[in-house]
Amino acid sequence: MTVNNELQHSVFLALSSIRFLNDLIEADIDKDDNIERRDILMRKFIGYKSPKSLMFSPKLKLNKLNDPIYSSYLIQFHKVPNLRREPISNRLLVEAYGYFYKKLQTEIFEEDGINGIIDFIEFVGDNLQFIQITVVDELNAYLVFETLNDRGIPLTVTDLFKNYLFSRVDEADHNHIKNKWDSILKYIKYKDFSNFLRYYWISRNKLITEKELFKAIKREVQTQDDVIEIISSLEVHAEVFNALSDPKDDLWKGHKDTIKYLSELQLFGIKQPFALLLAAYEKFDIATFTKVVKICSVISFRYTVISGFKTNVLEQVYSKAANNIISSKSVNAAQVYKDLSSLYVNDESFTSQFIMKSIKTTSKNRLVRYIVYNIENHLSDSGKTNFDDDTGTIEHILPENPSDVWNKTFVKDTQLEFIYRLGNYTILERKLNKQCENKLIGEKLSLYHKSKYTMSQEFDYEEWNPNKLKHRQSKMAKIAKQIWKLDY
Known part of the structure; x- marks a missing residue:
């Protein structure tokens, strides 16, 4: 023990x-x-x-x-x-x-x-007191272990699960179980194991909380064969689960689109689809799996990033969709999308949410770059520019620290409301951005038109006030609707 x-x-x-x-x-x-x-x-x-x-x-x-x-x-x-x-x-x-x-x-x-x-x-x-309890076998050791957990400081799901597995197999098989456990921990940190276990479990069973997880496993995993089956399956899925959070993992080497969509989920901070993705990787080929990752990315962008809807329903939907993959009720990306369609924010709602969206560059600069560069690439004929690699900078049309001369077009008390609106962003070369500083829009225009970026070249607002900003953000929303779209 x-x-x-x-x-x-x-x-x-x-x-x-x-x-x-x-x-x-x-x-x-x-x-x-x-x-x-x-x-x-x-x-x-x-x-x-x-x-x-x-x-x-x-x-x-x-x-x-x-x-x-x-x-x-x-x-x-x-x-x-x-x-x-x-x-x-x-x-x-x-x-x-x-x-x-x-x-x-x-x-x-x-x-x-x-x-x-x-x-x-x-x-x-x-x-300070120590108590020694002597038991005759592993099963009794486990029962004591669990009883102490119930009456004292709770052990983690990981501790309970590990000891339960050993209590259900013959001593001769302990090394076999230990080797598989150690193999899993090559990919999953001990502190992250309970998350991995829960996502794995709900990919093939109904949704449960972490608090309910161990009891559910005890009900289903009873025999030595059950133990061998679950530990072997977890061993297979551990590498995949680890790679879902790391788009640079060798597992995705050579799969450019897979890396792209997984990188987007990572950027959004989204993990609720992991149960679904574990199931999809197990049952589908890499091309279909990649389509499923894209579905999750677009849904996440519309539902969470832009619309900001509550996330408490996400795992329920993703878990059911994963169950359908495991049971072969869903055999392609279109059927997976059908299972997830309740999460797909429709165009009308998405554009109305996008029109009002603010995202601060002070805390989420990389996310702002992702959005603005995607719109730039849609407008531009010069190819796709990677927002992480490009040297361009985010220009705040209404400056982050506006001088008093801006008060004529933006009332001082309302400036903070508009500085971080998506409609207030464009892309500029670093040198041009520095030259813009706190200048008014009339002085900025000539600098914008020198830029290589289409968003700035085509900027044609000679006045910049709340109504103009909203108008521009409305145009951006229509483009966003086309970029982050699913057709199934």
């Missing part, structure tokens, strides 16, 4: 106190009394000293990776050689040890001296 974090913290708190006493002994400070205090604490919390080797034998045994550094160095108060070469978990043990030691020194000893240390050690000695 794995030692939990709370127990490790308690052990290191006691061990740090003992080490502090050991340092006082070496400094010949109240030596006899501190030797007695140290030995009492060591026997009570850490272990016993061998009469033969005079080394401490620990009560607590850690896993195979961590136990040597704990038993041979930390509880013996020896420095760990070549710490940088140790696995990260061992480095973290040493770090925790040092953290508590430093806290004792700075927050107790330096303020209250030796009496403060003695009071703290007495407090630890009176209040």
Whole structure:
């Protein structure tokens, strides 16, 4: 059974106190009394000293990776050689040890001296308790593990799931399960595993919350064969799930459009379609999978980025669509779109939302560039310019910090309402943008017309006020409707 974090913290708190006493002994400070205090604490919390080797034998045994550094160095108060070469978990043990030691020194000893240390050690000695529970097999170990979880500080879904799997297979198969678990963790960080598990689960089962997830798995995963099946399937899907959040992953190498649409989802901060995409990658060829990613991207842009609708219904729809793929009710992109059509914001609603949309360059400059460059590419005959690679800059027609002369066309109190409207953006070369600064629109026009960007070249507003801005944003909305469109 794995030692939990709370127990490790308690052990290191006691061990740090003992080490502090050991340092006082070496400094010949109240030596006899501190030797007695140290030995009492060591026997009570850490272990016993061998009469033969005079080394401490620990009560607590850690896993195979961590136990040597704990038993041979930390509880013996020896420095760990070549710490940088140790696995990260061992480095973290040493770090925790040092953290508590430093806290004792700075927050107790330096303020209250030796009496403060003695009071703290007495407090630890009176209040810190360890309970050892012996079980006869892995299944009973799991039952104890789960009971303690129900009555104490809740464990994560990941902890519960992992221990449950081991409780359901024969001991002879533990290494097999462990190898698959380790294989999964090559792609999925431990802290992200519960998200991965839930998205995987709802791709083939009804939507549930993370809180309900473990109970649902327990109902369905009962036998050793069930365990082998789910851990093997998770192993296969782990690489895909990881790659969904990383468009630069080698899994997408050579698939330009797939990278493009996954990059858009990443830019939008959208993960709700992941259950659907896991299912689509499993069942479809890469061309069909890419069409599904595009559907998710366009829907996300219309529904979330521009319209700002509530996201609480998204996972329900995506989960059902994923279930249909797994069960082969949906066998192509058109059928997937049909399942998602309730999320596709229609043209009328989309354009009305786009006309009023504001996105701040101060916090979402890359998203603004994405939108404006897409419109520029639609208008331009010079090919597609990548918004990430191009050196052009976003020009605020009404400046971000307008001078008082702008107050005649934009009332000062309303300026903030319009500065970050999409209709107030164009693209300019960096040099031209700098020359524009806070100039009025009449002075900016000649600079705009020198630009290579079509949006600026064709800018023909000789006045710039709220009505003109709204008119221009309305024209942009009609273009956006054509760019972010699905025809099925």
